[in-house]
Amino acid sequence: MKTMNILKYLLAIAILIITSSVTRAQLLKKLKKVVKDAAEQTVQDKTAEKTQETTSKAMDGVFAMPGKIKIHNKKDKRHLSGSGDNNADNTTAYSVSASESSFAALSKYDFVPGEKIVAMEDFSQDAVGDFPAKWNTNASGEIMQVEGSDDHWLALTTKGASTPEFVADIPENATIEFDLAVTPKYSYYSSPLFISIINNKSKNDFANWSYPAAARKTSGVLFSLHPQDAGNVSLGRSAIQTFENKEKVMGNEKKNLECFSKEQNVVHVALWRQKQRLRVYVDETKLWDLPRAFAENINYNSLVFGHNGSEKGEFYLISNIRLAIGEPDTRNKLITEGKFTTTGIHFATGSAEIMTESYGVLKEIANVLKENSSVNIQIIGHTDNVGNAAANQQLSEQRAASVKTYLNAQFGIDNARMTTSGKGDTQPVADNNTTEGRAQNRRVEFIKM
Template sequence: MRKIANRIAGLALVLAGTSGMSVAQVRINDPGRVVERQAENRANRKIDQAVDKGFDSLEEGIGNIFKKKDKKAAETPAKTGAQGNAGGSGAQTEGPGNGAAGESAGAKPGKATLKSYSKFDFIPGAKIVAVEDFAQDAVGDFPAKWNTNSSGEVVTIEGTEGKWLMLGPEGVFYPEFVTALPENFTLEFRLATTSEFSFYTGFLRTIIAEVGTPAKEFTNWKWYDGGKKNGVEMGLHPKDAGGSQGIASFNVFGEDGGSLMKNEKSFPAFHVPEHNVVKVSVWRQKTRLRLYVDDFKVWDLPRAFDAARKYNFIAFSNHGYHEQANRYFISDLRLAVGAPDTRSKLVTEGKFSTTGIHFDVNSATIKPESYGTLKEIAAVLTENSTVKVKIIGHTDSDGDDAANLALSKKRSEAVRAALSADFGIDGSRMETDGKGETEPAAANTTPEGKAGNRRVEFVKL
């Protein structure tokens, strides 16, 4: 009886805490929508009663979608051969987009292909400066390199690779290792929600700002506007009331905290029954901002950033229903700086290396999110029709040496085939080779170093 009473009291507090913002979030006042909303709330209460034990133990999850593995087992993962290399490692060392999202992409109806990403023009920054896959954190803990005014913990999601940070309710989540953002950078991460995610839950907001003392001021970036200034805030929600569209919001805050620019639009929903997982890509070029969800370009704004600002802060903020059925998860965060200079480096300097060509785990299958990088390389080869190149695959040091070498060769051959078949580059202009782990570009002692070593190199012949 005490447990039931406590549960009822907890639900009452949740309803009391969210009732004041629900109307603003719904933004629809017709009677039909009110009836729909009440019906959903009633259904949620039924579900809540049925899974009461699930709220007492996160291991059970909601609908058995998100399961946490045994904490001790997660702290001592087994090595998985060569899958960690040339853009495809296991959960412990994988950089975002380089293999870890293979299962996630497959969960969506119809596996994406390079051709399906034909309008995807995102190109990652030239140098990887931060990678966060939560490999160093134990399942059940809040990650050591982050801060929050809420709660959260590292979990695993059944059917996906790697670890995820499950965000708690009503809070700001701040990676303390990001301290400087130049005028050209890219930010990538995977975003997931629970499958029963409610339309009435708030947006997940990605924040890029200039903050005087981030450790003290990060809490200003709560879901409401108080205290925000000198920053860009991008919000994503997986679905609208009908589940057919996602919702994206955008807001730029000035020196006085006032909104300088804002908008809201729909984009293809990422709500599906099995997994709600997407790749989010943010690209800053001086004042210009591009935001992609998978291959869809949500925003392309020429004056989003203030060129005079020294942006030094990235965070995530959320609000809404507090139930376990409505949670956001992030993983595989990757920050890279510098504008790619494919033309100059390949034609003038004779060599170009990229970490922007990604592969499925332990495979030579190229991920469709590599399209922008491949398209840029193909454009250089098309414009310089006499140039011939050698394509060389490289890996990090995880796994078996011989397997890494073989995998790097297969991946260089896959790149050659893609440039020929999908972009019309004559195959006779391209040779292939693989070096495995024998020529590292950085030490294999950090996630950033390993991610930099999983690369494809183009050498002018």
Template sequence: MKRFETSTLLFLVLVCSVVEVSAQIVIRNPKTTVERQAENRANRRIDQTIDRGFDKLEEGIGSIFKKKDKKEKEENKEQENNRENAGTESNSGNSNGGGRMSGGDVNSGSGTETEPAKAAFASYSKFDFVPGERVVASEDFSQDAVGDFPAKWNTNGTAEVVTIEGYDGKWLMLKQTKNTSYIPDFIKDLPENFTLEFDLIYNNWEKAYAYQQRLYVVMHETEKSDAKIQSEAAGRGAGFVFDGAMGSGKVSLFQTNLTGGRTDLAGEREMDNIINPDNNGKVFHIAMWRQKQRLRVYVDELKVFDLPRIFPTDINLNALRLHSELSEDDDQMFLSNIRLAVGAPDTRSKLITEGKFVTTGITFDVNSANIKPESYAVLKDIAETLKENASVKVKIIGHTDSDGEEAANLALSKKRAESVKENLVSEFGIDKSRIETDGKGETAPAAENTTPEGKANNRRVEFVKM
């Protein structure tokens, strides 16, 4: 199926006879997709040739993400075969890999079981991000209806919750915006030590016509979370920018002052080898880690910033803002799996002294025992503790939330515990005779299963000293 981005792009594509292939990845609300396309088409003044281009587009309406060309697909297939030969499973439902999908454990009524899988840790060997110990805010938009703006958010613009074929869960879709903020009203405190994570997909980002393609993540100190809502920030704090505009991809980090303006404390990093049109449809995982004045920022396995003095000592961070600028009609961003956690894990003390260590930082593919590579630093910390205490034996116990069938959750929790054991043995050289495994499924919840935060805290792995 041929695909054309804007009226200008249509003209150039048709004149130059350049064919671009698009992926069969579709938003699962075709009615609203058709309505948006029809409205865009009605508002454009185009000639008969360009109109014929739209007719071709409508033959496959809803297919919105670009497909990699034949060579790229062959390379991906070869890489996937190599991973399989190495005993590694690819991510379920998403050939693009990338993000930490923190959705439910078992789809309702599914009962599907998967064998423990070896995670692809190689590229994460220098990844030192350790998620906070206790999840205090979690957002996967599961409580919101498709087509609605999420109930727990505020904005001066618009967005809608969608599902995407081939991707897990629900996503908040942002389209053409100018100085638009999206504020999670349920996040009211950002303490001295916290981690913030989320998944990001962009689509239709084309450098030749990209004036503004940016997402800001700002944490700041303000009297009202929606103060100066058309601005990047409304008080002291810091802002991270994911930028794919005007011929180069880059990320930047900056400090803000009392009025929300930028100070001269700022950094920038070119990433056009990663943030570019070839990665339309890829899941990026963004992680941020605050320790008092210090802020680290990660894009997938890369640590892109580590500023030790970006926050003043007396700051009280109490607001989070996502701010977007998308200049073209077809520009899109999708956000999901937002996770705010607090407290630094103390693996050695809790496991050796207290006899038990519990973590939500080891995460898995949805309905799978396949460990996500973003879990590397947590597993490494546990492995080092076991190496330093060679006589200690542990039992690994898996836990799930209550979504899905109880029997399936029990089986899945056991497989996940076994998968953790196998990774500690194969990746970090821990003697398997020192480790036993078990799983309790949903039978021993750490929190109520009625909220996203409660479910996130119930999806955990427990290490008990024997």
């Protein structure tokens, strides 16, 4: 009898150990998995709170992995990838990412990217573990990959500033876009990420922009993002400051941000300069809109990313940086010239899923069509030449169809007014051997019928 009780006791312990291991494994799996609805998200949040102590060591091990890290984005607003076509041969269907519930928020999103891409950086030419060859820094950083994606990200791992040296001019009508991620455990006491557009007078002026107190040595605009606000809440914060001829002109801050936080830690950031005006967007949120951010008669010619130090294993990651110039003249080109081409409709990699930052461009097109009700259009998709040609052809057709679906579902444009087709990679307008050229070739044409 005693032997039986001992066996039962040992069996119970064994089951407890196994269950604990399974629970832990399931938790880590959940932390990697995209949360698709609020109910599931709530369950995971509670689970994560209860098991925070037991999983902290395991998560520390995750971020110690060389070259490959895990970034958990609960709201799944962003794919951990760019808009390239490297996975085109795996695409079998198209979809539209903006749901009815998010459409109301997007209705205020007015960002429209520049017409001509002049610089594009996805770090594809750089090896994992290296600092990118086309950049300069007074600190350190390295190329990493996020688990679940082959894309390269620059991890800003130490205190200091980094700048893409191939960006030598940010003209009066320019847009800058990039994907931003931050490690989920990023501490309130670690530095914000500082993004600056500056007047770089000498080769190393950029080094002064790793934090605001050092930025008084030249002219520029600096804004910051941090995923953690005071009070241990899972909300972020932001600030902005402008400097002119070594003097601070103005500054402000915002707290309790939902658009960038520990819960929403992978986002798309867009900056839009129109002469003196600067708009800053994080996903579909317009975070800043300053009519006098830029001083007159100053040459803004450099983009700088910096921070002033963080805890070990905590860092920001950036990728898919896109500088474009020229304001798209949608109405004139489509109605008068009969053709409008845009690279501003972004799709998930190897997919026809439209990303939320494309809303501004699609809204412009829809407005033109509403104001000219007799105009019909053909929508033509194009890809770069990465991947299988037949798959690229299919992908281009699916992307055109996805745009048609979006214009009908979100803006009420009659399907009878729109036809679609795809040209795959057969009609490049730029060199597919360069990152900028491939980005220019990934485009959507609208032809007046």
